[in-house]
Amino acid sequence: MIETKIIPPAAGAYAYPLLIKQLLLSGVRYEPGREIVYADKLRYSYQTLNQRIRRLANALTAAGVKAGDTVALLDWDSHRYLECFFAVPMIGAVLHTVNIRLSAEQVLFTMNHAEDDLVLVHDDFLPLVEQLQGQLTTVKGYLQLTDETAAETCLPVVGEYEHLLAEAADQYAFPDFDENSVATLFYTTGTTGDPKGVYFTHRQLVLHTLNAVGTLGAYQGLPLLRSDDVYMPITPMFHVHAWGVPYVATLMGLKQVYPGRYEPNRLVQLYREEKVTFSHCVPTILQMILNCEAGKHSRFDGWKMLLGGSALTLGIASEASARGIQVHSGYGMSETCPVLCTTYLRADDLQQPMQDQLATRIKTGVPVPMVDLKIIDAEGNDVPHDGEALGEIVVRAPWLTQGYLKEPQKGAELWQGGWLHTGDMASIDARGGVEIKDRIKDVIKTGGEWISSLELESLISEHPAVMSVAVVGIVDEQWGERPMALVVCEPGHYLDRKLLEAHLQTFVERGRINKWAIPKQFKFVTEIPKTSVGKINKKLIREEEMS
Amino acid sequence: MIETKIIPPAAGAYAYPLLIKQLLLSGVRYEPGREIVYADKLRYSYQTLNQRIRRLANALTAAGVKAGDTVALLDWDSHRYLECFFAVPMIGAVLHTVNIRLSAEQVLFTMNHAEDDLVLVHDDFLPLVEQLQGQLTTVKGYLQLTDETAAETCLPVVGEYEHLLAEAADQYAFPDFDENSVATLFYTTGTTGDPKGVYFTHRQLVLHTLNAVGTLGAYQGLPLLRSDDVYMPITPMFHVHAWGVPYVATLMGLKQVYPGRYEPNRLVQLYREEKVTFSHCVPTILQMILNCEAGKHSRFDGWKMLLGGSALTLGIASEASARGIQVHSGYGMSETCPVLCTTYLRADDLQQPMQDQLATRIKTGVPVPMVDLKIIDAEGNDVPHDGEALGEIVVRAPWLTQGYLKEPQKGAELWQGGWLHTGDMASIDARGGVEIKDRIKDVIKTGGEWISSLELESLISEHPAVMSVAVVGIVDEQWGERPMALVVCEPGHYLDRKLLEAHLQTFVERGRINKWAIPKQFKFVTEIPKTSVGKINKKLIREEEMS
Numbered sequence A, B: 001m002i003e004t005k006i007i008p009p010a011a012g013a014y015a016y017p018l019l020i021k022q023l024l025l026s027g028v029r030y031e032p033g034r035e036i037v038y039a040d041k042l043r044y045s046y047q048t049l050n051q052r053i054r055r056l057a058n059a060l061t062a063a064g065v066k067a068g069d070t071v072a073l074l075d076w077d078s079h080r081y082l083e084c085f086f087a088v089p090m091i092g093a094v095l096h097t098v099n100i101r102l103s104a105e106q107v108l109f110t111m112n113h114a115e116d117d118l119v120l121v122h123d124d125f126l127p128l129v130e131q132l133q134g135q136l137t138t139v140k141g142y143l144q145l146t147d148e149t150a151a152e153t154c155l156p157v158v159g160e161y162e163h164l165l166a167e168a169a170d171q172y173a174f175p176d177f178d179e180n181s182v183a184t185l186f187y188t189t190g191t192t193g194d195p196k197g198v199y200f201t202h203r204q205l206v207l208h209t210l211n212a213v214g215t216l217g218a219y220q221g222l223p224l225l226r227s228d229d230v231y232m233p234i235t236p237m238f239h240v241h242a243w244g245v246p247y248v249a250t251l252m253g254l255k256q257v258y259p260g261r262y263e264p265n266r267l268v269q270l271y272r273e274e275k276v277t278f279s280h281c282v283p284t285i286l287q288m289i290l291n292c293e294a295g296k297h298s299r300f301d302g303w304k305m306l307l308g309g310s311a312l313t314l315g316i317a318s319e320a321s322a323r324g325i326q327v328h329s330g331y332g333m334s335e336t337c338p339v340l341c342t343t344y345l346r347a348d349d350l351q352q353p354m355q356d357q358l359a360t361r362i363k364t365g366v367p368v369p370m371v372d373l374k375i376i377d378a379e380g381n382d383v384p385h386d387g388e389a390l391g392e393i394v395v396r397a398p399w400l401t402q403g404y405l406k407e408p409q410k411g412a413e414l415w416q417g418g419w420l421h422t423g424d425m426a427s428i429d430a431r432g433g434v435e436i437k438d439r440i441k442d443v444i445k446t447g448g449e450w451i452s453s454l455e456l457e458s459l460i461s462e463h464p465a466v467m468s469v470a471v472v473g474i475v476d477e478q479w480g481e482r483p484m485a486l487v488v489c490e491p492g493h494y495l496d497r498k499l500l501e502a503h504l505q506t507f508v509e510r511g512r513i514n515k516w517a518i519p520k521q522f523k524f525v526t527e528i529p530k531t532s533v534g535k536i537n538k539k540l541i542r543e544e545e546m547s
Helices: A020-030 A044-063 A081-089 A104-114 A121-137 A162-166 A202-217 A244-253 A264-274 A283-291 A314-322 A352-360 A408-414 A454-461 A498-510 A538-546 B020-030 B046-063 B079-090 B104-114 B123-135 B162-167 B202-217 B245-252 B262-274 B282-293 B314-322 B354-361 B407-416 B451-460 B497-511 B538-546
Strands: A033-037 A042-045 A069-076 A094-097 A117-123 A142-144 A156-158 A183-190 A198-201 A255-259 A278-281 A304-307 A326-334 A339-342 A373-374 A390-395 A421-430 A434-437 A444-446 A449-451 A465-477 A480-489 A521-524 B035-038 B042-045 B070-074 B096-098 B118-122 B143-144 B157-160 B182-188 B196-201 B255-258 B278-281 B302-305 B326-332 B339-342 B372-376 B390-397 B420-428 B435-441 B444-446 B450-451 B466-476 B478-487 B521-524
Touching: A020 A202, A020 A244, A033 A044, A033 A081, A042 A044, A042 A449, A044 A081, A044 A162, A044 B255, A069 A081, A069 A104, A069 A121, A081 A094, A081 A183, A081 A255, A094 A104, A094 B326, A104 A121, A104 A183, A104 A198, A121 A142, A142 A162, A142 A498, A156 A162, A156 B451, A162 B262, A162 B444, A183 A202, A198 A202, A202 A339, A202 B202, A202 B466, A244 A255, A244 A352, A264 A283, A278 A283, A283 A304, A283 A314, A283 B042, A283 B278, A304 A373, A314 A326, A314 A352, A326 A352, A352 A444, A373 A421, A408 A421, A444 A465, A449 A454, A454 A465, A454 A498, A480 B070, A498 A521, B020 B046, B020 B079, B020 B123, B020 B202, B035 B046, B035 B079, B042 B046, B046 B079, B070 B079, B070 B104, B079 B182, B079 B245, B079 B255, B096 B372, B104 B123, B104 B182, B104 B196, B118 B123, B118 B326, B123 B143, B143 B162, B157 B162, B182 B202, B196 B202, B196 B245, B202 B245, B245 B255, B245 B466, B255 B262, B262 B282, B278 B282, B282 B302, B282 B314, B314 B326, B314 B354, B372 B420, B407 B420, B435 B451, B444 B466, B451 B466, B451 B478, B451 B497, B466 B538, B478 B497
Parallel strands: A033 A255, A069 A094, A069 A117, A094 A183, A117 A142, A142 A156, A278 A304, A304 A326, A480 A521, B035 B255, B070 B096, B070 B118, B096 B182, B118 B143, B143 B157, B278 B302, B302 B326, B478 B521
Antiparallel strands: A033 A042, A183 A198, A326 A339, A373 A390, A390 A421, A421 A434, A444 A449, A444 A480, A465 A480, B035 B042, B182 B196, B326 B339, B372 B390, B390 B420, B420 B435, B444 B450, B444 B478, B466 B478
């Protein structure tokens, strides 16, 4: 270790550990009267938010929660969720944001694995929790969350949220503690194995928030976040803290709108009634908003959107833009808190017509400040930034999960070589723009090179005979792997299969592709296997090919 | 200590200490071609900046600088200063930014007290350093900084800066080390005693920078900093890192203009030629810019300015605003890195005409995010936020000096009770606006209350017979202290002194002032004692009254 100059602090000097409670200081000073809105059910000021967080801390303490305990939350996106984002970590406990879209079996696994002590459960999820109750091995109590009239339940609840808050004292002296204390926990699901617990500390969340305020606020062109914006999340709060933006919005003192369930017509209505100006969502939700009953044929002027989670197509971006939405992209994952990259527009980009800007706006973007990001090959060597060569994205940043809960082996794999491995394959162009091309498990390793299965699919899908296509790598003695394509033909296409295969091979060859990247084999099928969430099940395809 | 959940990191997980080198990551990615300009002498890109910082690290290492050493810098505001802000701390050494405006005796004191190892000295300061050389007890080497042709010197210099950089390798693997390592050091001077060494760590500078990007970037109305702004500092880089903004500008990838010496006509010329859009300065400099040959009768459209250091009068703010300058205020001090408060304009403020906004814009502002700030009375109790009651500002923030170098007693006084004592007396209004009213040593403690000497001076100065006035507290058996006013009369004023005293007492009484706050004694003088920097020397006045 290098010997630098470290001076012990003067007597009395306050070391200032980075704690979530500090994110609350500024919003209420800037905008004490600004509103927090829960759909059409409740609205109150920042002054009330701060008071309610103190009341909630008292209610949780009365329910037996101590520092180091874990509090599970099953709720729709609401003011209560926001209050828990603060109050639970601020008393030194861990907030487990339960993924309510998992199967009952997976919810049970995560709650036992997290060792939840108290469970906050919305009426809508009472049937689920009642069903699991007998198998929850660590839970000591339940607290009921109700929108209108509390549902009947056989759970031994300590009381109802609003009722307990009303009864609780509105003062609470939030303690200081180690900034490396775990604040939040949630589970990420892959295609295989049990869900994995991803966790973030107070320090990490404070740093992610401070950096996001600058990144989102100081954009060239139209900044995504300014102090007069109105924020409504449309990625769920149980998933990586709604991308961390509720913390950002609270620090800035923005008006915040929590929509409850994500019903597209309802979201459109809230955009109009509450004058929402900033949201983040996945492309599928954007598409639903554009096409739903309330949204279709409508304009959405003044709505700035950060899109992420999966690739944004030019088609959706163009449609959204034509209807008044300012489109930006972000990139990150559960393990990265999540923000790693966002769209960055230079002065010359901004002088182009919007239609030309969209090519930049739909890409993964440029790494944000404090993020050290590179692409590496299978041997760990840096891959050139030529916009072509593929490498796995590995990152360092002050807000990355330091492992998976109680899974040291999986954590060590994630952090191989001191860099967090995203599993995403990308190129980086000369201007620093990152473009995700594939997942590493789906990339085809052939002739010492990596080929993106997604790029091949995109190329093949342009042929008029092809309705849908999936490309996977299959073992090849000479090349290591060779691509194989599964094709569903357009109905009414009668060309001989052998002839069509040759056609498609020539078609692919014209697309600036190396010889070894041309699929040697095309298989014509009536259906492509999909996973439960509608993605191509490449794992299954590979298994079937190998068996 | 509270028992929270702390999880050891997975094998290989990178802990990411907060280090200044990380502030360099993003600017060059966002804007590789953006320029760093040194007046009319040199301009280069961010790519070159990053390369030069690596060359400088090699040159410093070759000159014998090791981690833990201290490097002194005597230079005008330049690209070299910016490069040293990065390269010196990035190799683990401490950058001592020498205040070139101090007396030779004080410079000598600070350089010996800091235990400087290597001295980087601009040609213009060679005579000073040559004169001190024999008395510098720790210095092992000198490095010459030259704008054009190197001056002759008897100092044993290792070489000239540009020459050494040209010779040095352009790769350097900057090491990781403890984020609490000291990065920078400079001296603050009071009216009494030796200069005191104030120091900041890597962690503190990173946190100050991240917070400032958000604070300056996400303003309501016109944000002070966006990625297309052009930055030129007009507070010296030796003083609290030019308010930390060079780090902010570099992180964002802004065009930066370093003006060398602060000659008002030259600053106006640089504003015009380089299209500067953001600067920070003290009110005196702003006034000089408005009134200098090149500036008078000119407009300064598009120039946003953050004013601080001393109170901004409505007169100067109005003049600047009428000529196109966007005026904001900031508050902080050497010990606070410095930013604590900045102007915050709410939606209703922004709807007012600019002339009405100025009353808010010239005030101290609202504490920025992460700053915990309160006003307390002499017993340490909180003072109400009614816009009237005075208290001393005490603060906590993640970027406050943790003491004074080698002065544990003074450090403990600064941090009494776990809060940094600013020595500034202020009120806070119901809207959270802080307004500095006085220095605590100048405030008058009378009848159990604190009276601002500045407010009394302001009131008395409104009387037509008064040309200038100074108010100090003098010991009073009944009241503790009573105010005493020294008055210089307007020339041609012939009223009897006794009569004028009574007049002024009645005049003050009308100004909503408590009875005990009315100066019992007015002294009519021909001159008010001033310090070397032109401030009223209240210490001297009090001493003369007591003797």
